[in-house]
Amino acid sequence: MIDQQTFRDAMARLAAAVTVVTSDGPGGLCGTTASAVCSVSDTPPILLVCINRSSRNNAVLKQNGRLCVNVLRAEQQPLALQFSRSGIDAEERFTAGDWLRPIPHSAASAAAATSSTAQVAAMPVLNGALVSLDCRITETAEVGSHTVFYCTVDAVHFGVAGSAVVYFERGFHVVAPAA
Amino acid sequence: MIDQQTFRDAMARLAAAVTVVTSDGPGGLCGTTASAVCSVSDTPPILLVCINRSSRNNAVLKQNGRLCVNVLRAEQQPLALQFSRSGIDAEERFTAGDWLRPIPHSAASAAAATSSTAQVAAMPVLNGALVSLDCRITETAEVGSHTVFYCTVDAVHFGVAGSAVVYFERGFHVVAPAA
Numbered sequence: 001m002i003d004q005q006t007f008r009d010a011m012a013r014l015a016a017a018v019t020v021v022t023s024d025g026p027g028g029l030c031g032t033t034a035s036a037v038c039s040v041s042d043t044p045p046i047l048l049v050c051i052n053r054s055s056r057n058n059a060v061l062k063q064n065g066r067l068c069v070n071v072l073r074a075e076q077q078p079l080a081l082q083f084s085r086s087g088i089d090a091e092e093r094f095t096a097g098d099w100l101r102p103i104p105h106s107a108a109s110a111a112a113a114t115s116s117t118a119q120v121a122a123m124p125v126l127n128g129a130l131v132s133l134d135c136r137i138t139e140t141a142e143v144g145s146h147t148v149f150y151c152t153v154d155a156v157h158f159g160v161a162g163s164a165v166v167y168f169e170r171g172f173h174v175v176a177p178a179a
Numbered sequence: 180m181i182d183q184q185t186f187r188d189a190m191a192r193l194a195a196a197v198t199v200v201t202s203d204g205p206g207g208l209c210g211t212t213a214s215a216v217c218s219v220s221d222t223p224p225i226l227l228v229c230i231n232r233s234s235r236n237n238a239v240l241k242q243n244g245r246l247c248v249n250v251l252r253a254e255q256q257p258l259a260l261q262f263s264r265s266g267i268d269a270e271e272r273f274t275a276g277d278w279l280r281p282i283p284h285s286a287a288s289a290a291a292a293t294s295s296t297a298q299v300a301a302m303p304v305l306n307g308a309l310v311s312l313d314c315r316i317t318e319t320a321e322v323g324s325h326t327v328f329y330c331t332v333d334a335v336h337f338g339v340a341g342s343a344v345v346y347f348e349r350g351f352h353v354v355a356p357a358a
Contacts, residue, residue, distance in 0.1 A: 001223060001224060001331060001332065001333055002224050002332050002333070002334065002335055003224075004221045004222050004224065006224075006335055007218075007221050007224035007332060007335075008221055009335075009337070010310045010312055010332070010335045010337070011218040011221075011226075013250055013309040013310040013337075013340075013343070014196045014198075014216065014218065014250055014310070015194070015195075015196040015343045015345050015354055016194075016195065016196065016217075016218075017193045017194040017195065017347075019193075036217050036218050036219065037193065037217070038195075038215050038216070038217035038227070038229065039186075039190040039193065039195075039215050039229070040215065040229050040322050040323065040325050040327060041229075041322050041323025041324040041325045042183045042186050042187055042190075042323070042324055043183050043323055043324045044180060044323050045180060045181050045182075045183065045185075045186035045323075046322055046323050047190075048217070048227075048327075050217065050218070050219050050220075071192055071193055130192040131189045131192040131193070133189055139322075141320065143219050143220050143225055143318075143329060144219065144220025144221070144222055144223050144224075144225050145220040145221055145222045146219055146220045148219060148227075150322060152180060153180065153181050153186060153189070154180055154181070155181065156181055156185055156186075156188075156189045158188070158189070158192075161192075161348070164192070164194045164347055166194050166345055166347075166354055168196075168343055168345075168354050168356065169340070169356040169357065171356070171357045173354045173355075173357075175194050175345055175347050175352045175354060176352075177347065177348040177350070178348065178350045178352075
């Protein structure tokens with residue numbers, strides 16, 4: 001088994017999209033930058049998010065039972081730092097960015113042209129994100145230092161197509177869609 | 180809940196590194212392109228790989244109990260297509276690329292300057308990949324259409340630093356490290 005530093009050095013070479021994961025509900029408001037987000041299953045539609053067990057966000061997400069994955073557009077890169085800063089509370093983090101909060105999920109569903117009409121709690125949605133995925137946390141797994149949140153996607157809010165932010169070799173990079 | 184097509188359209192906007200996951204052992208040789216690879220825990224070092232349950236590779240990986248995640252360098256992009264082509268067998272897939280097969284894990288461990296000396300079966304390692312991670316499959320979870328393979332990293336083989344291949348908006352993109 002390799003040590004922690006070797007693992008981190010290796011993972012620095014695995015490029016990943018940058019997202020801001022948000023949630024609101026009985027556990028309170030939270031928002032955190034996350035690059036450990038992964039598509040799992042298309043039938044049913046499930047993705048996963050890995051969140052450090054030692055972070056406050058972890059407990060909040062579990063209490064709320066819902067989250068929204070906002071995939072950052074290149075122009076929104078500053079939000080990646082804003083939502084990974086320590087020492088500021090959740091409300092202060094959300095002073096940056098254009099947040100649609102709360103947005104009814106039925107409205108988000110309509111925007112995505114789905115037939116979902118379920119009434120669910122509202123999560124903060126980032127206006128102008130490449131895509132925002134409103135999810136129910138349907139299962140969690142404790143794996144070493146992190147919790148894996150399995151999320152069933154209830155609604156999708158598509159922004160205008162644009163460039164993505166990717167984290168690679170410990171820096172941010174812009175990836176433009178093909179012309 | 181959204182439908183399959185909406186989910187796929189949304190996931191097309193979540194950029195992801197392109198890897199070739201390989202394995203060899205009692206279940207036979209296999210290699211498949213995978214972009215659903217995600218860092219999970221650094222203590223202990225665990226990553227995950229999602230593989231479709233209907234693919235032959237899925238059963239082979241389970242039988243072998245080990246796999247190697249090879250993170251493609253930009254110049255290796257053609258391998259992404261080679262290892263996702265249907266209708267060709269595993270041996271034929273491996274005719275493209277420079278494969279170190281078998282490489283003793285103790286040698287890979289030494290290259291990564293780890294202290295691991297465990298004797299384990301050899302996985303195909305892609306020479307020139309940004310990084311190759313030799314893993315033990317320590318747990319699996321069946322989630323909808325896919326199996327999530329939780330993998331403990333036994334050894335890492337670092338290639339020379341270079342540009343990555345990222346899949347985004349249904350196309351391949353090159354991401355260069357910062358100058």
